[in-house]
Amino acid sequence: MQQTMKPSARERLLELAEVSVIQKGFAGTSIDELVAGAGITKSGFFYHFRDKSELALALLQRHFERDNEILDGLFNRARELHDDPLHAFLIGLKLFAEMLTDLPENHPGCLAASICYQDQLFNREVRELNARGTLTWRTRFGGYLEEIARVHPPRIEVDLQALADMVSALVEGGIVLNKLLKEPKLLATQITLYRAFVQQVFARD
Amino acid sequence: MQQTMKPSARERLLELAEVSVIQKGFAGTSIDELVAGAGITKSGFFYHFRDKSELALALLQRHFERDNEILDGLFNRARELHDDPLHAFLIGLKLFAEMLTDLPENHPGCLAASICYQDQLFNREVRELNARGTLTWRTRFGGYLEEIARVHPPRIEVDLQALADMVSALVEGGIVLNKLLKEPKLLATQITLYRAFVQQVFARD
DNA sequence: GCCCCGACTGTACCGACGGTATGGTGCGAC
DNA sequence: GTCGCACCATACCGTCGGTACAGTCGGGGC
Numbered sequence: 001m002q003q004t005m006k007p008s009a010r011e012r013l014l015e016l017a018e019v020s021v022i023q024k025g026f027a028g029t030s031i032d033e034l035v036a037g038a039g040i041t042k043s044g045f046f047y048h049f050r051d052k053s054e055l056a057l058a059l060l061q062r063h064f065e066r067d068n069e070i071l072d073g074l075f076n077r078a079r080e081l082h083d084d085p086l087h088a089f090l091i092g093l094k095l096f097a098e099m100l101t102d103l104p105e106n107h108p109g110c111l112a113a114s115i116c117y118q119d120q121l122f123n124r125e126v127r128e129l130n131a132r133g134t135l136t137w138r139t140r141f142g143g144y145l146e147e148i149a150r151v152h153p154p155r156i157e158v159d160l161q162a163l164a165d166m167v168s169a170l171v172e173g174g175i176v177l178n179k180l181l182k183e184p185k186l187l188a189t190q191i192t193l194y195r196a197f198v199q200q201v202f203a204r205d
Numbered sequence: 206m207q208q209t210m211k212p213s214a215r216e217r218l219l220e221l222a223e224v225s226v227i228q229k230g231f232a233g234t235s236i237d238e239l240v241a242g243a244g245i246t247k248s249g250f251f252y253h254f255r256d257k258s259e260l261a262l263a264l265l266q267r268h269f270e271r272d273n274e275i276l277d278g279l280f281n282r283a284r285e286l287h288d289d290p291l292h293a294f295l296i297g298l299k300l301f302a303e304m305l306t307d308l309p310e311n312h313p314g315c316l317a318a319s320i321c322y323q324d325q326l327f328n329r330e331v332r333e334l335n336a337r338g339t340l341t342w343r344t345r346f347g348g349y350l351e352e353i354a355r356v357h358p359p360r361i362e363v364d365l366q367a368l369a370d371m372v373s374a375l376v377e378g379g380i381v382l383n384k385l386l387k388e389p390k391l392l393a394t395q396i397t398l399y400r401a402f403v404q405q406v407f408a409r410d
Numbered sequence: 411g412c413c414c415c416g417a418c419t420g421t422a423c424c425g426a427c428g429g430t431a432t433g434g435t436g437c438g439a440c
Numbered sequence: 441g442t443c444g445c446a447c448c449a450t451a452c453c454g455t456c457g458g459t460a461c462a463g464t465c466g467g468g469g470c
C-alpha cells in the first residue's frame with residue numbers, strides 16, 4: 001500500500017529529521033517520532049544509523065554540502081557580474097542577504113549551533129565535522145577578502161581572518177537573535193551591515 | 206557534619222546548575238546530578254523548583270542581572286574616562302573585549318543561546334525572559350549609538366538598531382565559533398572589529 | 411510546652427527516550 | 441536456490457523528567 005516509489009527509508013528519515021531538528025532542535029527530535037513518520041520500526045532506524053550521533057553526522061554532511069553549493073552559486077554568479085573582486089564580493093553579499101530573507105531557518109548554521117550547544121550528546125566525529133564546516137567558511141571568505149586586499153589595500157588595519165569569521169559569527173548570532181526576537185529580516189540586515197563595513201574597509205573614497 | 210553555614214540548598218543548586226549548564230548545556234545537566242552535588246534528594250529539588258523550566262528561569266534571571274551590572278560597570282567607567290559619547294563607547298568596547306578575553310564561557314549569551322536552541326524544552330515564561338534579555342541589549346547599545354549619532358552624524362547611512370543588534374549577534378555567534386574552533390580570543394577579536402566599524406561609521410576623518 | 415511551618419527526606423512509581431539483543435522475513439541479484 | 445540487503449517484531453535495559461505522598465526535624469510564635 002505505502003511502498004509506491006519510496007525514496008528509501010534512510011532518505012525519508014533524513015528528510016523528516018531535518019525538518020524536525022530545525023523546528024524543535026536535535027534533542028527534541030525523538031527516534032520514535034522519526035520511525036513513525038517514515039513508516040518503519042525502531043530496528044529499521046538502528047539498521048541505518050548506529051546511533052543518534054550518526055544521524056547528526058549524516059544531517060550535518062548533507063547540510064554542509066548543500067550550503068557550499070548555494071554559496072558557490074551566489075558568489076560565482078556575483079563574480080560573473082563584476083570583474084573587480086571587491087564589487088563582486090559586495091554583490092555576492094547582497095545576493096546572500098536576499099537569500100537569507102527568504103529562508104531564515106533552513107540553514108546549516110542553525111544545525112551547527114544546535115549541535116554545538118548540546119555537544120555532549122554527540123561523539124567526536126560529529127564535533128569535528130562541525131568544526132570543519134566552520135573552517136570552510138573561514139577559508140571561503142578569507143580567500144575572497146585576501147583577493148580583494150591585493151587589489152584594494154585596506155584603508156584601515158584589519159585582521160582579514162577575523163573579518164572572514166565575522167560572516168560566520170553574524171550568521172550564527174543572527175539566527176539566535178531571529179529565533180529569540182522573531183524578526184526574520186534580522187539576519188539579512190546584519191549581512192547588509194557587514195557589507196557596508198567591508199565597503200568602508202576597502203573602498204577608496 | 207556537612208551543615209556548616211550552608212548557603213541554602215536552592216543557592217547550591219543554582220550554583221551547580223550554572224557551572225554544569227555552561228559546560229554541558231541545559232539538556233546535558235540532569236536533576237539527579239544536581240541534587241547529588243548539592244547533597245539533597247530529588248524531592249528537595251522539586252520542593253524548590255516546580256520543574257526544570259523553573260530552574261532555567263532562575264538561572265537566566267541571575268545571569269541577566271549580573272550581566273547588566275557588568276556592562277553598566279564597563280560603559281559607565283568608560284563614560285567617566287571620556288566626555289565624548291563616541292570615544293566613551295569605543296573605550297567601553299575595548300574594556301568589553303578585554304573582559305571577554307578573560308571569561309570566554311561564563312556568559313549569559315551562552316545560556317540564552319543554549320536555551321534558544323532547545324526551546325521546546327521550556328515553557329513560555331522562559332522564552333519570554335530570554336527575549337526580554339536580548340531586547341535589553343538592543344536598548345542599551347541602541348541608546349549609546351543614538352547619543353553618538355546626535356553628536357557625530359554618521360558618515361554612511363546605517364540602521365542604528367541593526368548596528369546595536371550587531372553586538373548581540375557577534376557575541377552569540379562568537380561564542381558558537383569559539384566553542385567550535387576552540388579559539389578563546391575569537392570573541393574579543395570580533396568585538397574589536399566591531400569597534401573599528403563603529404569608528405569608521407562615526408569618526409570624522 | 412505546644413503547634414505550626416518551612417525545608418527538606420524517603421520510597422515508590424510513571425512514561426518517554428536512547429539503545430541493545432536476537433531472531434525472523436520478503437525479495438531481488440547472481 | 442541461496443545469499444544478503446533492507447528491513448520487521450518483540451522484549452528488554454538504564455536514564456531522565458516528573459508525580460505522589462507520607463514522614464521528619466528544627467526554629468519561632470503563642
